[in-house]
Amino acid sequence: MSYPSTLDAQGLRNWATRAVGELSHRRDEINALNVFPVPDSDTGSNMTHTMEAAVEELNNGGDVADALALGAVRGARGNSGMVLSQVLRGVAESTVDSVIDGGVFARSLQQAVELVDRAITEPVEGTVITVLRAAAEAAENAAARPSATLHGIVSAAITAARTALEHTPSQLPALREAGVVDAGGAGLVILLESLLAEIEGTAGHTGLSEPEAVTELEVIFFFEGDIEALQAFLTPLGDSLVIARATEHSANVHIHSQQAGTVIETAFGAGKVTNLRLEVLPAYADPAAKKPVSRRVFAAAPPGPITNLLESAGVTVVSPDAPITAEEEDIVLATGLSTDTGAGRVVPAQSLAAALAAISVYEPDNSNTGAVVAAMRDAAKSMRVAYPSQETPQSIIATCRDLLAEGGEQVTILSALDLDEEEISQHLHVDVMALEVPDIATEIGVE
Known part of the structure; x- marks a missing residue:
């Protein structure tokens, strides 16, 4: 099969957006691997946030590769996010006009290794650094062959990265004792796999490529402009549309859509868009077969703007001492509650700001309450x-x-x-x- 010999600026943008969806989709899986250097279960979240920051920087225009690198470096969280940002910086320093061919890709990984070596004073083997180094070496060797292609070089880097990842437990006792591979290394492999998928033009993530399946993207962003007009534009483009107003002319917007590109273009055309986040939602065979989710969200908040904002997002606001009859599938934002929360799933939020962060990622149409709660807890914890x-x-x-x-x-x-x-x-x-x-x-x- 014939594959493109280069990726242009649009292809690079697509790779970054695809990587956000993949990392977000597998965030919990990566978090579960996180036992080194601290078992704080946030590597998947950190890498997802770093790529989201990279993609959001594209909103400011300019060279695509430079924007991705700048956004990733500014938004990098944790060691894994920092390493990921240096990969994008390596791309920016190796390409001209955001065009990637096999040679540029190989140089990008080598440059990333050098950048990471300078940034980390005491690198530890068996981590994402080891996986990155293996991928860079394989890419360099593949690029030296006379018949080298972008597809072949990226494939060689992924094969080497996967092998290095499998060997990380033999290099780090903490991984071996937990029976897991390195979390950051797993995230890096996903980043490289996203690039290969973009080159091959394949579907998003494993298990969602069946012809009859329908894949939706969750699109979340902060909007400033004519909210009424935006709502009219977006309503026909998807479902689960939630517009949580901050003021009469600004709001946090959430929508599930099979036309995410059109949603984003429409929003940018209607006003100012910031804090853009994308996530690939689980596929379903028949849109008409989706069952409504019977679930409530409770929170305590003072009367006024906070209550109005929460209620506009579908939250049932109660006074701190009011009894709550939450059932097993219900969610309770624990913001100053002094009463029993019933059988509901509790999202700890030590502040109103943390509660707002949690509700900004709430997925009212997602029937997997466990996944919804995990994302909300992560958002509250990150605030x-x-x-x-x-x-x-x-x-x-x-x-x-x-x-x-x-x-x-x-x-x-x-x-x-x-x-x-x-x-x-x-x-x-x-x-x-x-x-x-x-x-x-x-x-x-x-x-």
């Missing part, structure tokens, strides 16, 4: 929260800067003060959502 020492705009901005020193791409501020979110955004150079909530001590979340 870093702080409280300014004084209730003044200056103190709030200073606290935001302290939080952003550890990274972040969006700031949520809940305050009794009437804050100018555009002015704060200009100070911080990130997206800011500020909600005026009466009688509340200012709470700042960064994600």
Whole structure:
């Protein structure tokens, strides 16, 4: 079979978007492997977030390879995310006009190895670094052959990466004792497999390529503009459309669609889009066969904007001491509740900002409640929260800067003060959502 000898800028963009879907789809699987260096079960989440940050940077225009590298480096989380960002940086430094051929790909991996070696002072064998080095060496050897092709070089790199991944338990006692391979290495293999799938033009992830299956993408983004017009545009393009308003002209948007490209183009044409995230949803054979999900989400929140925002996303808001009759499939956002939560699945949220982060990834149409809860818990856990020492705009901005020193791409501020979110955004150079909530001590979340 004949495959393209190069990938152009659009192909590179497609690879990155495909990788987001693959990593997101297998996030829980990668998280479960995470036992080294700390068993904190976040490697899959970190790598997914890093690729999401890379794809979001494409919104700012410019060279595709440079934008992906910049977004990944800025948004990198954890060691695994950092290594992934250096792979994209290697691509950016090896390509011209975002075009990748076999030679460019091989040089990209070699460059990534050099970048990672400089970034990590004490590299440990049996980790993602080992897998990356094996892939780079195999790609270099394959590229040296007279008949080398992009497809052949990428295939050789994947074969070597898979072999290196299988051997990681023999190199790290922590992996051997747990009976798992390295989580970061597994994520890197998925990234490379996504590239091969883009070259071959195959379907998203294993098990979803049956001809009769229908694959949907979950599209989530923050929108600023004419919300009524956007809703009219998006309604015919999918289902599970949720528009959670922050103000009259800004909202968090969630939709499931088989026309994700059209959804994204429509949104960009209608206003400003930020914090874009994509996730491949499980396939189903017949759209008409989908069964409605009978599930409720409960949360405690003060009256006003927070309650309005949660209710617009389908949440049942209760007072902190109100009894909850949650059933097994129901979800309870534990935000200051002082009563029994019943039999519901609890999503710990130590702050209102964390609760908003959790509800932003809620999938009302996903019947797998366990997967939904896992994603919401991950989002709540990822939200870093702080409280300014004084209730003044200056103190709030200073606290935001302290939080952003550890990274972040969006700031949520809940305050009794009437804050100018555009002015704060200009100070911080990130997206800011500020909600005026009466009688509340200012709470700042960064994600």
